[in-house]
Amino acid sequence: MAAHHLILLLLALIALSSSPAAFAADPNQLQDFCVADTNSNRNTANRLGSNVTLVFAQQFPGLNTLGVAGARLDFAAGGVNPPHTHPRATELLVVIKGTLYAGFVASTNKLYTKVLYEGDAFIFPQGLIHFQFNIGKTDAVAWASFGSQNPGRVDIANAVFGAKPPVSLYLLEKSFQLDEKTVELLQAKLWITNS
Amino acid sequence: MAAHHLILLLLALIALSSSPAAFAADPNQLQDFCVADTNSNRNTANRLGSNVTLVFAQQFPGLNTLGVAGARLDFAAGGVNPPHTHPRATELLVVIKGTLYAGFVASTNKLYTKVLYEGDAFIFPQGLIHFQFNIGKTDAVAWASFGSQNPGRVDIANAVFGAKPPVSLYLLEKSFQLDEKTVELLQAKLWITNS
Amino acid sequence: MAAHHLILLLLALIALSSSPAAFAADPNQLQDFCVADTNSNRNTANRLGSNVTLVFAQQFPGLNTLGVAGARLDFAAGGVNPPHTHPRATELLVVIKGTLYAGFVASTNKLYTKVLYEGDAFIFPQGLIHFQFNIGKTDAVAWASFGSQNPGRVDIANAVFGAKPPVSLYLLEKSFQLDEKTVELLQAKLWITNS
């Protein structure tokens, strides 16, 4: 795979621009088309060893009202896409290059995992905690499809221990069965996101 | 508040029962009514000091197709409803008795919190991590409204550290910046749910 | 229950404010959070002996796109919440204090009723005519949950006999099997709303 660039070109929103108010509250896709454009680099030289390039409506207004979005995932060898959720869409993942280990936890707390090779697909249902990491010796690349223009992304460790201002010590100790010192150490760490 | 019982009576699903197949895939509520019935006790004598009584379609088939659900929350003094999400609905909480401290973390990792007295209402948007705990000296009671018949509930600590089979040590160490020993200690604990 | 105030605080609509046009027509909730704020009194000293405090998106823009709403119902002894419908949502009612008699009429014209004590819940399906009244000797309070940010409320007697300009005499006589004089008397009365 020689080139890894995403190109999306934003064309005019004809129907909307002609009478924007008229379509302001309709539940379904109401215009004919929108196409968006960008060109991005993907650097996996971070603590997690991964990089997520979101193609959501916030990045590309052309997706507006069309009910679909995507994301490109790049992993260094050993790279991790840490436990997270998408509050507003199910994810369909397909591996384009390399080998990933992927899983999600159902609301029953049952864990489902699978080793995914090139061409393999896997589903992460809406709002459930899921993750992937690269178990191969080379870089890995995957593509994620979402059934919403704005799936959202909540990184669990970041939200719980890296929130600003920090979440109550008392609550975290009692909820995670951790002592005060461990919670304080966790809250003092640098929490980054790969997206 | 002398009695705290929920009574919901399941009546016949007339429209559905007359031609069930005909309505199998329609996106909206198609029948006139459904009412459901139960009578439950609420015991907060557990490690978390809280008890959640779900009134979802799984408990009460009468909610089927009606797009709304509820839950009763009981807290002992100091009781905690630990960080969790609802994958399929926003929650509107109203405090019926006592004083709660509530909060949620946006996907930007910003924390929003509020002290809630009797009659206070608060919103936890769909899929975002949120929590409450009783900061008063007496029991507390709250009612949660959801815009779905089946909001779901994902307990964060349980899903991350209490999943069966357990989530990969490597992933949790790297994602939560914890050493192997701490992760193993956490995974060995007893994880309960209050719902 | 000492205090009965609703407090809802409006926080910034971050996602929307950064690119409002991009989200104008999407069918689902697209932003992370919104919280709204008010402080209201509830006076039941009116002809109906009841007071409904709506917590809809019109009152609280913070509910925007979140698909849920609520209402607080206060009743004096004997107070009535007259027959009405919610055109855009099902209602899940829970009694917080006192004893109510509640009912709704299915589209088959079959009436379903129930006496509701503290903690009891009942469902009024979308668009069906329903009512409650206080059959206890003290005040009563209830909370209503709705699966829409804007359920709407149509008071039947007001809409039929209190419309401005008035509905055709001929139509009302023929439809309600009333004589002209009775219709004119009804149309001359003062029609109030408790919400």
Add this chain to the structure above:
Amino acid sequence: MAAHHLILLLLALIALSSSPAAFAADPNQLQDFCVADTNSNRNTANRLGSNVTLVFAQQFPGLNTLGVAGARLDFAAGGVNPPHTHPRATELLVVIKGTLYAGFVASTNKLYTKVLYEGDAFIFPQGLIHFQFNIGKTDAVAWASFGSQNPGRVDIANAVFGAKPPVSLYLLEKSFQLDEKTVELLQAKLWITNS
């Protein structure tokens, strides 16, 4: 207009029949087609002088999952389609023959009316009370379109005064400002529906 028959032919539900369970809960139309068939007479010789032929999914399973329905309205001279609502859809009415007087009451209790001639169209928003009557000297015919396969129909007078068992006298007196005797007289009448 010589012949007034509706012919709708039910064809096989191919996608559904091959794997019915798979599509049972999807929110959108999932199959390619459905067509339904009937042949009905329309008799307006009743107290209201009107007849409504519903073309909903209950009558025609072929409409299942397709999100649209219709109804044919026939009026004798002076015939009335009494105040009613559709709980689950907006109605778009077009007059095919004759002259109708139509109106609806907004939730603000404001009345909107219009005289409709052949070819005229009018909208009755979801859940609002509306009516039509024939102000011409000949029969009138109209066609109603609905944006749901199962709009429902609630006849106001029937639901309020003709419910079985009857609605509480106390409630109706207080809500409609009628004396007990008038309510009892109304409840004793024969309430019919034209649909």
Add this chain to the structure above:
Amino acid sequence: MAAHHLILLLLALIALSSSPAAFAADPNQLQDFCVADTNSNRNTANRLGSNVTLVFAQQFPGLNTLGVAGARLDFAAGGVNPPHTHPRATELLVVIKGTLYAGFVASTNKLYTKVLYEGDAFIFPQGLIHFQFNIGKTDAVAWASFGSQNPGRVDIANAVFGAKPPVSLYLLEKSFQLDEKTVELLQAKLWITNS
């Protein structure tokens, strides 16, 4: 049928105008009413012998958020409404005058057709190719109902052979099994629309 005019009157969008931003992204109909107005002639003196008068939200902003639309179809004797699709809604057609031959092609390529007389109804599922033509000796008129405020219309021949700029010769030859000359002749023709 003496007069064939559509009259739709646009009234104030009260709820929206009071706080337009608040309702910008809600999935459902949020306002009480909208009515729209026009008066059109229908000329079938064109190559196709037909005329389609759309009553979509683009023509009538009053349909905004109400999830329903319509269209009037006029046919000269022998007039054709050529193969087309509606990308966003199912169509329910009812014949008001004359005799039509109608059909659609399922995604299995199976053709379904029917001769429709006055009062007959037929369904064209969302996104499937369909058509009608007048097989009677007089003019014909039909009314189409749609379960969306903005169904859209794609004329197949126009889109394939009349696109501006033209679609690739190579693609059309290979896809339609036509030689280059025939494709060029088709692309050189004048392509009109009857709507």
Add this chain to the structure above:
Amino acid sequence: MAAHHLILLLLALIALSSSPAAFAADPNQLQDFCVADTNSNRNTANRLGSNVTLVFAQQFPGLNTLGVAGARLDFAAGGVNPPHTHPRATELLVVIKGTLYAGFVASTNKLYTKVLYEGDAFIFPQGLIHFQFNIGKTDAVAWASFGSQNPGRVDIANAVFGAKPPVSLYLLEKSFQLDEKTVELLQAKLWITNS
């Protein structure tokens, strides 16, 4: 890219299987997860030089209620994915290998096209006619994401000229401006699908 297999494993539909009727008509995703499994070869040795592997709910029941689907597209050099539509979803295409020329026709008949290299993405809005072909000298591979579990696929040439039974000669002549002989020749050809 050594291996190109899709693996999707069907796990138990726990929530549904425990009470299938209860969830039969709800508009949203109501269960936690579903994963599906297959392993397919892709042969592009056909007249079109392309092969489409659908990952829709019909192929993989595990996608049921999750609102997302996908497809793998393989092209030989010069291979064509002919003009087609998806009646129930927008498509987000990303090129995994090779160089494609892609386009769609808006309902205004305006054509939008783009050359897509590895990593490029493009959007085909719901229900609009679109196509791709391989303009590189090697094989090409792309992945399509859809915001529905069952997008459907209508091949334009097949539906118009390959329908069984055939579409009316008169209609096709008049609609496509073709003589009878050309239509008959087209209808006599073998029409295949690449999916």
